[in-house]
Amino acid sequence: MNTKVVLASAANWASPGYEIAWSQFKVPVASTQEPVKRAQHGSLTVQEQPTRIQVKGNQFDVSFNKVTGLIDSWHFNGQKVLETAPKLNVWRALIDNDIYQTKQWKPVSNKAYWQQYGLHWLQHRLDDWQYNFDSNNKKVQVKAQVRVAPPKLAWAIKTVYTYDIFASGDIVVTVNGELVGDVPETLPRIGLQMKVPGHFNDVTWYGRGPGEAYIDSREANRIGMWQTTVDQLFTNYAVPQENGNRHEVNWMSIHGNEVGLIAVGNPQFDFSAHRYNMENIDQARHTHELNKMDEIEWNLDYKHHGLGSASCGPDVLEKYKLKADDFSFSVRFVPYSSNQDPTHIAKTIL
Numbered sequence: 001m002n003t004k005v006v007l008a009s010a011a012n013w014a015s016p017g018y019e020i021a022w023s024q025f026k027v028p029v030a031s032t033q034e035p036v037k038r039a040q041h042g043s044l045t046v047q048e049q050p051t052r053i054q055v056k057g058n059q060f061d062v063s064f065n066k067v068t069g070l071i072d073s074w075h076f077n078g079q080k081v082l083e084t085a086p087k088l089n090v091w092r093a094l095i096d097n098d099i100y101q102t103k104q105w106k107p108v109s110n111k112a113y114w115q116q117y118g119l120h121w122l123q124h125r126l127d128d129w130q131y132n133f134d135s136n137n138k139k140v141q142v143k144a145q146v147r148v149a150p151p152k153l154a155w156a157i158k159t160v161y162t163y164d165i166f167a168s169g170d171i172v173v174t175v176n177g178e179l180v181g182d183v184p185e186t187l188p189r190i191g192l193q194m195k196v197p198g199h200f201n202d203v204t205w206y207g208r209g210p211g212e213a214y215i216d217s218r219e220a221n222r223i224g225m226w227q228t229t230v231d232q233l234f235t236n237y238a239v240p241q242e243n244g245n246r247h248e249v250n251w252m253s254i255h256g257n258e259v260g261l262i263a264v265g266n267p268q269f270d271f272s273a274h275r276y277n278m279e280n281i282d283q284a285r286h287t288h289e290l291n292k293m294d295e296i297e298w299n300l301d302y303k304h305h306g307l308g309s310a311s312c313g314p315d316v317l318e319k320y321k322l323k324a325d326d327f328s329f330s331v332r333f334v335p336y337s338s339n340q341d342p343t344h345i346a347k348t349i350l
Contacts, residue, residue, distance in 0.1 A: 001024070001025055001026075001027050002022065002023075002024055002222070003022065003023050003024075003025075004019050004021065004022040004023075005019070005020050005021040005022070006018060006019050006020065007020065022222065024222055024223055035347065035348065035349045036347065036348045036349070037348065037349055037350070038166070038168050038170060038345075038348040038349065038350050039168060040138045040166060040167040040168050041058050041167065041168065042057055042058035042167050043057070043135075043138065043167060044056065044057045044133070044135070044138055044139070044140055044165070044167050045057075046131070046133050046140060050066075051065065051066050051067055052064055052065050052066055052072055053066070053131060053142070055140050055165050057165070057166075057167050057168075057169060058167055058168065058169060059076060059077050059169065060074070060075060060076045060077075060169040060335055061073075061074075061075050062074045062075075062165060062171065064131075064142050064163070065085075066129055067126065068085075068124065068126055069124075069126040069129050069144025069145075069146055069161060070085035070086075070087060070144070070161070071085040071086065071163075072085070074171075074335070076169065076259050076335035076336075077258070077259055077335075077337065079258060079259045080197055081196065081197070081259055081260070081261050081335050082194060082195075082196060082261075083194075083195035083196055083197060083295045084194055084195040084295075085194060086173055086192040086193070086194040086300075086331075086333075087124065087192065087193055087194065088124075088146075088148055088157070088159055088161075088175060088177070088190075088191075088192065089189065089191055089192065089193035089278075089299070090119055090122065090157075090187045090188060090189055090190055090191075091114075091119055091120050091122070091188055091189070091278065091282075092188040092189050092242045092278070092282075092304075092305075093240070093241050093242040093243075093278050093281035093282035094110070094111050094241060094242070094282060095241045095242050095307060096239065096241065096311045097110070097307055097308045097309060097310040097311045097315075097316075098110035098111050098114075098188075098310070099111045099311070100310070100311040101310040101311065101315070102310065102311070102312060102313055105310065105313060105314050105315060106310050106314075106315045109310070110186075110188075110305075110310070113184070113186075114184065114186075114187075114188060116184075117150065117153065117155070117183075117184040118150025118151070118152075118153050119150070119184065119187065119188065120282075121150055121151070122148050122149060122150055122157075123148070123149060123150070123151060124146050124147075124148055125146065125147045125148075125149075126144060126145070126146055127145045127146065127147055128144070128145040129142075129143070129144050129145070130142075130143050131143070138166060138167035139164055139165065139166050139167075140164075140165040141162065141163065141164050141165070142161075142162070142163040142165070143160065143161070143162050143163075144160070144161045144163075145158075145159070145160050146159045146160070146161065147159070148177075153181075153182070154181045154182050155179070155180065155181030155182045155183045155184075156179075156180055156181055157177045157178070157179055157180075158177070158178040158179075158180055159175065159176065159177050159178075160174075160175070160176045160177075161173065161174075161175060162174040162175075162176075166350060168334075168350075169334065169335050170332055170333065170334050170350060171332070171333045172330055172331070172332045172333075172350070173192065173330065173331050173332075173333065174328070174329070174330040175192065175302075175327075175328070175329055175330070176326075176327070176328045177190070177326060177327045177328070178326050179324055179325065179326060183324045184324050185323065185324060186305055186321050186322055186323060186324060187305065187322050187323075187324050188304075188305050188322070189299075189301050189303065189304045189305060189322065190301065190302045190303050190322065190327055190329075191269070191270070191299055191300055191301030191302050191303075191304075192299070192300045192301075192331060193278070193297065193298070193299050194297075194298050194300075195293075195295040195296060195297055195298065196254060196261065196273075196295065196296050196298050197256060197295060197296070198275070198293070198294045198295050198296055199256035199257065200230070200254045200255055200256045200260060200261075200296055201229050201230050201231070201256065201296075202227070202229060202230075202254070202255050202256070202260075203227065203228055203229065203230060203233060203252065203253070203254050203273060204225070204226070204227045204252065204253045204342055204343075205225075205226055205246060205249050205251065205252035205253070205271070206223075206224070206225050206226075206249065206250045206251055206252075206343075206346070207223065207226075207246055207247065207248050207249030207250055207252070207268065208221040208222065208223055208246060208247045208248045208249070209221055209222070209224060209226035209246060210226050210228065212233075212235050212243060212244050212245050212246065213245065213246060213247040213248075214245055214247060214270075214304055214306060214307050215247065215303075215304055215306050215320050216306035216307055216308065216316065216317065216320040217307055218247050218248070221247070223248065225343070226246075230254070230273045230274070230275060230296055231275070233246075233272065233273055233274070234274055234275070234276075236287060238287065239285060239286070240276075240280075240281045240282075240284040240285070240286075240287060240289070240290055241281065241282075242281070243272075243281075244272045244273075244274060245270050245271070245272045245299075245301075245304065246270060246271050246272065247270050247304075248268050248270075249265065249268055249269055249270065249271055250264070250265060250268055250346075251263060251264040251265065251342075251346035252271055253336070253342035253346075254273060254296070254298065255336075255338050255342075256338065257338060258337065258338050259335060259336065259337055259338060260335070260336060260338055260342075261333055261334065261335055261336075262333070262334040262335075262336055262342050262345055262346055263300055263331050263332070263333055263334075264331070264332040264334070264346050265300075265329075265330075265331060265332075266329065266330040266331070266332065267329070269300050269301055269302060269329075269331065270299075270300075270301040270303075270304050271298070271299060271300050271301065272298075272299045272301075273296050273297065273298045273299070274296065274297050275292045275293055275296060275297075276290050276291065276292060276293065276297070277293060277297050278297065278299075300331055302327060302329040303322050303327075304322060305320075305321060305322040306320030306321065306322075308320070332350070334346075
């Protein structure tokens with residue numbers, strides 16, 4: 001439920017109806033509406049080649065690379081919906097509070113600490129790969145075991161990507177991570193990073209908005225349905241850094257004129273989408289050093305380390321630190337036509 005307080009009459013500084021306070025709370029009533037099952041029309045076929053497999057279904061085809069364990073290509077209605085594969089990412093473009101710190105509060109910066117553990121140069125190595133075709137349930141499952149680790153250092157994230165591909169075109173990506181060895185205490189983020197076509201400029205989501213929000217800077221944003229463009233998601237700080245995150249999101253869609261992708265979280269997720277890649281934002285010291293890409297970089301994050309205030313005061317509060325523990329999360333991706341209602345699709349279940 002949404003409540004707000006507005007001016008009943010004019011004041012020197014505002015007109016009647018001006019909102020001066022608001023609040024949200026959950027109504028303790030459970031929904032009685034049964035969820036709608038996603039229709040599994042058509043059938044799946046699998047074509048295996050020496051270095052990849054291709055799965056074809058109703059209006060879509062997706063290929064997996066046997067060398068990397070990642071998605072090679074994905075088309076829906078004959079159009080590309082993915083430029084680069086969803087891939088585990090734990091780095092972020094450093095913020096001022098990561099780089100600078102008040103010595104009495106924190107002797108070592110996040111930048112120095114995280115780079116000491118090589119979090120900015122993690123490499124992926126495929127250790128095992130397999131797939132299973134369940135024709136009865138109209139599902140193909142691809143599983144890739146990957147070692148994600150920095151060169152030379154004695155720690156790693158033993159990662160398993162599981163892709164469940166359904167006849168409807170839905171792909172559920174589940175990521176399990178086990179941290180082994182001399183691991184860092186915290187991580188900047190845990191999530192999937194990928195690229196989508198540059199014309200996917202329109203974004204809709206259900207979660208906190210309309211502005212950027214992080215785990216420790218979320219109270220100014222309300223839960224609701226929001227729409228904007230990729231360009232408007234970007235917060236153009238004078239010194240480029242991590243920005244534009246949307247928090248506590250149940251689902252989102254990103255699309256162009258004809259097709260797009262819906263992402264549904266299990267559990268909720270954070271997201272950002274930029275026309276600049278993370279490395280460019282991280283390395284740029286001035287806005288003129290930012291270089292727009294032809295594609296859009298899309299982040300879907302399971303968790304984020306807090307922002308804190310280490311450049312001028314205390315670091316991130318303990319409850320907002322992203323501890324380097326084992327993790328598991330899933331994202332359901334649904335390709336769709338832009339004339340379809342993403343709200344309805346996101347509410348269906350498999």
